[in-house]
Amino acid sequence: MPEFLTPATAEDLENSFQQLKPYMNPTMAHYESARCLFCYDAPCVKACPTGIDIPLFIRQIHTHNTEGAARTIYDSNYFGNVCGKVCPTEVLCEGACVYNHQNVKPIEIGRLQSYATSQVIENKSKLYELAAPNGKKVAVVGAGPAGIACACELRLLGYEVDVFEAKEQPSGLALYGCAPYKVNNEDVLNEVDWLQDQFGFRLHLNRPVQTADQWKKLENDYDAVFLGIGLGHTQAAHIPGEQLENVVGATEYIAQIKLTPLNTRIGKKVVVIGGGNTAMDAASESARMGAEEVVLAYRRSKEEMKAYEFEYELAKSVGVKGLFNVAPVTILGEDRVEGIRLAKTRLEDGRLQTLAGTEFDIPCDTVILATGQEKMTALLSQIGGIDTDRQGRIATDPRTFQTMHPKYFAGGDVVNGGAEVVNAAAEGKAAAKGIHAFLHHT
Template structure:
């Protein structure tokens, strides 16, 4: 057993990481599905979308061959509607709410139709929006992820001049660096960022990190308002012996390396254990398998009823050959010569519900051992508590506290997205950006400075 790169051929990598949700092959195929839509009044699909995309309207526009109008309907509500069509857990949102589910028929493939409407608009930078004349008000946005970009685009449409400060070398945040490569490609992420900024009035400064190269006090002084969309990204530690051995990786870094270095350059073990069962854990496990690991075992301390990921994601991991071990928690990582060789796990049982409402895992006293050469930690992410405290932001264990108007305790400083809620879906971050932009516009309009 060993951790190596280049396990597969170029053809195998291409096949393993090809688009998991391919688009409609023909316009007629899209029209067949669009014409199944019942165009419900008070549509449940629209209600279940955090950004309130008018689903019946955009689908009806497809049926009338009004692709530009359909794209405008989607992107007016969700400027990252193209990306969301690829990564949203639609089975628990719009498609999960489709009335066809009550008729024992397949739901309308809303995400696939949304992709059909937006892909060309994004690739070709259709001028769907017109920016109002500049108001000469300036807003700084920290973070070029879904929340920050959504906020920036909404503000720019209203004539606000926006500067976005991003610590990475590319925009897109989680979309670019934190999601499985077979769901959304780096090229699409780049196209989406370019489409958003093509409106004008948005300048992104890359390799600018809050607290290192750019400082909140300076932004407060030089801009009329500041929006913080810094997300989360610190991997939760297991706090068990052996966590510092070679071969122990956090899932965020593992996925980041795949996205930045490419498939052949990313090393993976032969026998891999993944700790956790959220969406990030699934992305790490499936990609480890697709990079050439012979065995991938997902270890989860609760049962399927309590898992954070969706059934669709779980099925994807199973189809990729990943094994799931339920009611198991890591106890110790064992190694030889500084390299991981085994993972010792405790067998658990479920006790009383905890603060999350899920039944708490309780140790039974029994253990078992997995022979592994790589352990990927995906037990959750933590906010940037040190950064938040250093900027005197009121917070709850690192999650920035805001009021009903997205305002922090610092005058003129607003926040939203994962840095506030601790981590939700991309579509939730987009809506948070819209809410933040509205709050900032209200703040600027009421300011006579």
């Protein structure tokens, strides 16, 4: 396993979490933008969930019109800077770039995007003029990518907007979730600061909206309410030993690493349960934080993992070992974790079976459960009239993002069940347009 010492200083952290997509300098951006073929009907644009005019912004960078490039990006995606760093570009724009057909490295679209947007953020450039106030007010609940994108678009259209956020910082999982080697906290918060300066929405931090009375008050005080509340805590695995000390949920563990990295306990021998992108992040981050051994245990085959292949490769590159077709049986230990008992699994008639008599133990001092996030059904039941599907996702009109309760709109993870920052940003913006259409016909 490569040596990553447990970081003790800010400098150590920088070494452990070196940026995968560091900012380009002007010379690099100039040469990289020169490679773009400015394709007609560009496949990279079609592959972007927010439909950014990629050849246009790349040409603007090449002609030194960096502000114009940033404007092209933000016109489609309010999280242009963060997305340039955290988007799975390998399977989106860069994966679709025509250069892939010629075995040539695709254009580094994500890095060019962050190059242009970082400059307007740093220079505090004013890019937008807002429409005249239209006399209507919207409440946005949740200051993650979906909520903030919705707030920006509504302000552009002339609405008064109050954003209510439960936590003490805005940005949702872009801040509390995305891996520190993809984006650092400062860059995430700077983009939201810039957006707030630009669009002037009111941001109320430490203000959870929870009770039926609070929701009623929002309904009375505002013309519409947008729900960008994301997902909840890590789901229980329902196995004995889950209550032991040093069994942690992946999202809570990652949030701790993001916010208080030097005060987060990192085990020496860590087992991560799961096969999604969050499991890969929890494993990679443990290794980079100095764990000596990190095992990723997944109940199905490697090919069936939900995680992107490049995320698994990234975890392997820092020494994480994959163990497939195994299910957790019991977490072992008296008060705290001492090991985990796993059993082999096999697919029989399309159903996953745990095979009796195949149990084996792995000694470890930490178990991380990457078993998915809970849905917000209990919170939604306080509102009333909001329908959810069988998987607990809010049911909305796919075009307007209006829920079954006409005053409420929703977007992001709470609707799509958990996707990427770019999807949440796209849905928040689309919902703002849905709210606008609704309020102008009522």
